[in-house]
Amino acid sequence: MSNSRPLVAVSAESVLDEIVRIAAAAGCELDCVPDLIAARTRWTRAPLVLVDAAMLSDDDAGQLPKRGGVVLVTDQPLDVVSWEAAYAAGVERVLSLPDAESELVDLLADVAEEPAAGKGTVLGVIGGRGGAGASVFAASVAIAHADEGGDALLVDFDALSGGIDLVLGAEQAAGLRWPDVTVRSGRVSMSALRDALPDVAGGDGRLVVLSCGRSGDGPAPEAAAAVIEAGVRSGYTVVCDLPRELGPAGWQVVDLADLIAVIVPAEVRASASAYRLVERLRHRARRVGLVVRGPSPDALPADAVADVIGGELLTVMRAEPRLASALERGEFRLRRGGPLAGGATDVLAALHDDAKVAA
Ligand SMILES: Nc1ncnc2c1ncn2[C@@H]1O[C@H](COP(=O)(O)OP(=O)(O)O)[C@@H](O)[C@H]1O
Numbered sequence: 001m002s003n004s005r006p007l008v009a010v011s012a013e014s015v016l017d018e019i020v021r022i023a024a025a026a027g028c029e030l031d032c033v034p035d036l037i038a039a040r041t042r043w044t045r046a047p048l049v050l051v052d053a054a055m056l057s058d059d060d061a062g063q064l065p066k067r068g069g070v071v072l073v074t075d076q077p078l079d080v081v082s083w084e085a086a087y088a089a090g091v092e093r094v095l096s097l098p099d100a101e102s103e104l105v106d107l108l109a110d111v112a113e114e115p116a117a118g119k120g121t122v123l124g125v126i127g128g129r130g131g132a133g134a135s136v137f138a139a140s141v142a143i144a145h146a147d148e149g150g151d152a153l154l155v156d157f158d159a160l161s162g163g164i165d166l167v168l169g170a171e172q173a174a175g176l177r178w179p180d181v182t183v184r185s186g187r188v189s190m191s192a193l194r195d196a197l198p199d200v201a202g203g204d205g206r207l208v209v210l211s212c213g214r215s216g217d218g219p220a221p222e223a224a225a226a227v228i229e230a231g232v233r234s235g236y237t238v239v240c241d242l243p244r245e246l247g248p249a250g251w252q253v254v255d256l257a258d259l260i261a262v263i264v265p266a267e268v269r270a271s272a273s274a275y276r277l278v279e280r281l282r283h284r285a286r287r288v289g290l291v292v293r294g295p296s297p298d299a300l301p302a303d304a305v306a307d308v309i310g311g312e313l314l315t316v317m318r319a320e321p322r323l324a325s326a327l328e329r330g331e332f333r334l335r336r337g338g339p340l341a342g343g344a345t346d347v348l349a350a351l352h353d354d355a356k357v358a359a
């Protein structure tokens with residue numbers, strides 16, 4: 001039994017034969033079960049579930065736990081009863097063969113490409129006050145992870161920020177931005193994202209960026225979830241730059257994140273504002289931590305700031321020298337040994353250590 005293979009609960013032989021043939025072409029091994037009783041134990045953990053209408057006509061179909069990524073495969077038009085059963089079982093997509101063969105190949109190839117070793121992690125970054133340095137910090141964490149040889153996916157959720165690609169000096173980089181990225185099915189493949197998005201060369205690792213555009217909206221919550229889940233399935237560290245006013249997509253990130261890092265300049269007013277934000281986040285986020293940064297006009301100690309706000313102190317950073325002018329010229333680089341690089345490394349350690357404990 002394997003949790004990394006798609007679960008196939010299909011009783012029509014013609015459909016099963018086609019799935020087996022297509023999976024072989026996609027280089028994907030399957031976990032085939034003869035009935036829903038056998039499917040039950042694997043249902044929740046499989047990366048993808050393929051069913052057919054005959055299987056869903058079973059009385060037990062309504063008892064299956066709800067999960068995403070359930071796909072009904074058919075080689076015949078579905079009748080009303082089958083559609084109702086599909087709806088009741090939480091099927092999120094119906095693929096009609098032979099027309100949808102290439103979509104099925106993509107889905108299976110996507111599962112096959114995912115590394116067996118470990119899932120990715122999700123970090124949300126949010127400013128304790130306006131202009132706190134959240135976008136710069138989010139970019140720094142993603143760069144630091146790629147510099148260490150990891151794969152990073154940096155996703156911008158602040159539609160009014162002008163685009164995080166500007167922070168990276170990558171506004172000319174070819175590839176899609178949020179308004180042009182549409183997610184139809186609730187599931188998107190990381191290989192398709194990687195091909196479509198700007199890839200900003202890091203060290204040994206990869207840094208893929210999904211920025212907001214200069215105009216247009218940010219993502220819908222479903223698209224946000226699909227992109228984050230694609231990154232997680234493929235072992236990426238997904239870094240999400242959040243706006244302070246969290247809309248539906250922002251709250252979706254909070255729900256999916258392993259850690260939310262709140263960036264707080266060491267100032268009284270920033271602390272007061274971060275306090276309110278952390279209060280709102282705490283009841284929904286898995287873990288909230290603070291990144292306290294200089295300059296501190298009145299030399300406020302970082303632990304005093306963390307005490308006032310009431311959050312876990314992840315790291316303390318001095319102000320990054322010459323940052324404003326580097327950003328202005330589009331020449332921001334993460335300076336080795338600098339305060340931002342140190343802060344980013346600390347937060348990555350907090351994120352990944354925690355994920356190891358949870359695994
Ligand atoms: N680590 C830092 N050290 C010093 N100045 C910073 C730092 N981070 C951000 N800044 C300053 O704050 C400005 C706003 O940063 P940004 O990341 O866009 O904030 P936010 O996303 O929270 O609105 C930057 O242009 C820069 O001048």
Ligand SMILES: [Mg+2]
Nearest residue numbers: 134135158161
């Ligand atoms: Mg920002």
